Amino acid sequence: MFISLRRLFELLRFLILFAVLTFIFFSIISFFSDVVKPSNPYHKPEGRAVKVIKIDDHLYRPGDHEMVDRLKFFYWYGE
Template sequence: MVLSLRKWVSRIVFAIIFSMLLILATGGYSWLVDVISPVHPYHKPKGAAMKVFQADPMIPGNGSLADRLRWFYWYGE
């Protein structure tokens, strides 16, 4: 079995270049996501702003079985 040093060196160089480009692409993608993504929606509002939302919608307690299944599939509870 003959091992060619030139082939192995070219394979190693290819693997190194591929790894560097992969790291560059993933880092660039994460940087781009950070730049484009909107402001965090759950941060405290600044100034006179108020964050208002309904935490728990009214849960149907005595509804029919169909209503309870519909509620389960709609809200996952």
């Protein structure tokens, strides 16, 4: 079986074009992903915004409860 040089160059050109376009599309998607998602979702809110959840230390201390109590706490509060 004989592979011509023209056919080989077409294949090489296709592979290079595919790699370049894949990199460009990945860069575009990565850029928009960074723009849309917040940099730190756990930071303290600014302005009039308020944080929805506040974890109190007196509700859950890992060493104070037995396993059954911890399981009840998990099902009750979902934490």
